[in-house]
Amino acid sequence: xxxxxxxxxxxxxxxxxxxxxxxxxxxxxxxxxxxxxxxxxxxxxxxxxxxxxxxxxxxxxxxxxxxxxxxxxxxxxxxxxxxxxxxxxxxxxxxxxxxxxxxxxxxxxxxxxxxxxxxxxxxxxxxxxxxxxxxxxxxxxxxxxxxxxxxxxxxxxxxxxxxxxxxxxxxxxxxxxxxxxxxxxxxxxxxxxxxxxxxxxxxxxxxxxxxxxxxxxxxxxxxxxxxxxxxxxxxxxxxxxxxxxxxxxxxxxxxxxxxxxxxxxxxxxxxxxxxxxxxxxxxxxxxxxxxxxxxxxxxxxxxxxxxxxxxxxxxxxxxxxxxxxxxxxxxxxxxxxxxxxxxxxxxxxxxxxxxxxxxxxxxxxxxxxxxxxxxxxxxxxxx
Numbered sequence: 001x002x003x004x005x006x007x008x009x010x011x012x013x014x015x016x017x018x019x020x021x022x023x024x025x026x027x028x029x030x031x032x033x034x035x036x037x038x039x040x041x042x043x044x045x046x047x048x049x050x051x052x053x054x055x056x057x058x059x060x061x062x063x064x065x066x067x068x069x070x071x072x073x074x075x076x077x078x079x080x081x082x083x084x085x086x087x088x089x090x091x092x093x094x095x096x097x098x099x100x101x102x103x104x105x106x107x108x109x110x111x112x113x114x115x116x117x118x119x120x121x122x123x124x125x126x127x128x129x130x131x132x133x134x135x136x137x138x139x140x141x142x143x144x145x146x147x148x149x150x151x152x153x154x155x156x157x158x159x160x161x162x163x164x165x166x167x168x169x170x171x172x173x174x175x176x177x178x179x180x181x182x183x184x185x186x187x188x189x190x191x192x193x194x195x196x197x198x199x200x201x202x203x204x205x206x207x208x209x210x211x212x213x214x215x216x217x218x219x220x221x222x223x224x225x226x227x228x229x230x231x232x233x234x235x236x237x238x239x240x241x242x243x244x245x246x247x248x249x250x251x252x253x254x255x256x257x258x259x260x261x262x263x264x265x266x267x268x269x270x271x272x273x274x275x276x277x278x279x280x281x282x283x284x285x286x287x288x289x290x291x292x293x294x295x296x297x298x299x300x301x302x303x304x305x306x307x308x309x310x311x312x313x314x315x316x317x318x319x320x321x322x323x324x325x326x327x328x329x330x331x332x333x334x335x336x337x338x339x340x341x342x343x344x345x346x347x348x349x350x351x352x353x354x355x356x357x358x359x360x361x362x363x364x365x366x367x368x369x370x371x372x373x374x375x376x377x378x379x380x381x382x383x
Contacts, residue, residue, distance in 0.1 A: 052156040052175070059182060060156050060175075061087060061094060068260070069269060071277035077162045080112045085146070086135060092151040097137060100144025115153050122147045164275055166253045169228035171275045173221045181270045186219045188212060190369045191382035194361070208266045209382060210283060210302055210309060211365030215271045215291035222271060226295045239298065240317050243336065244345055246292045250338050254288065255279045285338035286311055290365060301326075301333055304361035304371070311336045318346035324356055328374075 052060060063070045064078060065087040075083065079096075086095040098109050107117060114120060123132035123146035130137045130146035137146045156175075164171040180186045193206040215222055229249055230242055257279040260267045269277070269284040271291035280288070286302060286309050293300045293313070301312045303326065312326050312333035324335040324346070335356050337343045343350075350356065361380065363371045371380045 050157050050159050052158050054152075056158065056175070056179060057154055057156055058151065059179065061151065061154065062089075065094075067277075068267070069273045069277060071164075071279075073164050073278075074162065074276050078113065078156060080109055082109060082113065085137065093148055094151055094154065095132065095135060095146070095148045097143045098145040098147075100139075100141050106145055110147075113154055113156060114149060115155050119153045120147050120149050162276075164278070166249070166278075168249055168253065169225055171221065171225050173272055173276070177219075177221045178272060180219075181215075181272050186215055187270055188214050188216060188365045188368055193383045194371050195381040195383060197381075206383070207304065207361075208268055208283070209363075209369075209371065210268065210287055210304075211290075211363050211368070211371070213268050213270050213284075213287045214365040215294055217294045217297065219271075219291070219295065222291055222295050225275070226292055229292075230296075238317060240345070242296055243293070243298060243313055246296075247289060247336050247338065247343065247345065250285055250289045250292070251341050251343050253278075254285055256285075256339055257281050260284070282308055282310065282339050289336065289338050300336075300364075301328060302363040302365065303335070303356075303359045303374075304363070305355060305358050306360065308355050310356055311338060313345070315346075321347050322349045322353075324350075324353065326357075326359060328362060 051057075060078060061084070064075060064084050067075065082096050082098045084094060085097050088094075096110075098106055101109070110117065110120065121132070123130035123137070125131075125139060126136075128139055130139050130143065132146055132148060135146075137143045139146075158175045161172045161174050162178075164173070177186075188211055190209060190212045192209055192212060194209050196205045196207065198205040226246070229245055233242055233245065254274060255278060258281075260279070260281040260283075266283065267281075269280065269287065271288045274280045274284045274288045289311050290300055290302060293311075299314055303310050303312050312328075312335050315325065315332040315334045318334045320332075320334065324337075326333045326335065334346050336345050337348075337350065337356060340348065340350060342348070359374045361371050362374050369382050371382065372378065373380060
């Protein structure tokens, strides 16, 4: 796993995520990162059908079509060795590939998620390329078949749990629990963007409200993960040990993703998406850490800094050897930096520490739609 972090890469950055962001609204409002699943909480029904209903099926396909949010393990558990190559949403058509194999193996592989094999349309091979409609794939051992089928011809089992193994624990997630994230019943939600009142080129500078994606307490899949991560910690063990163990997991087992970090728009993930994809930048590592702290009832802050966001927890028995202390609401808080592997709260010194100490805005996600200016203590306008 890569040990590169935000701190040894800042010199490579020209413009970064904090001061951007009209584009973030496109990602949050229109992309997979926010609101693409349009479920409404409903009372459980007795259903003998083991396959996803129409809305659930459509959401699974959308997630599979966005691997940055779902990852390889999710794809394998839903599609086996197949891959979605293209999803034409407005036409309800999905294009797949499967590795080269015998016809029998192809039928078995496609049968994992295809209802009626007669509704598959296969590509023609032309000079080493698989051509279907106006799309083509180079034929290789990994892409031996290229085919399409209507969205309604897909099926996905909803029983059982998906598993995402890490070194210290295994994250398990049922399809129904996943949907609880996407209907926003398990996250704080709220308005998507904060107004800084700063204008550049006549346009107001906005930034993404990260607290919208933080999980509420008692989320079942995160509770199981936290229980496993803290299984060796006695119930009466000091809080600092528990917090540090959760931070160790986030810093060491979620790989820092420079693609997300250096993109032209903000990519926010829900905590389950961070765990499924196993990669993230400072934004989503912070969201995951905050969500884990929620599960143990720990107080924390989100600290928005120039080009960065991080977490802070009440100092308690943590030392202040690294001078990363922050005062807020009459209390001392210690920064729990999520992007630096093996970061020890109150101990580890970081290069370019000004990145962490130049705090501009402060948030407690439990206070929905409230972000404070760290200098004036005034709440920002959220949109």
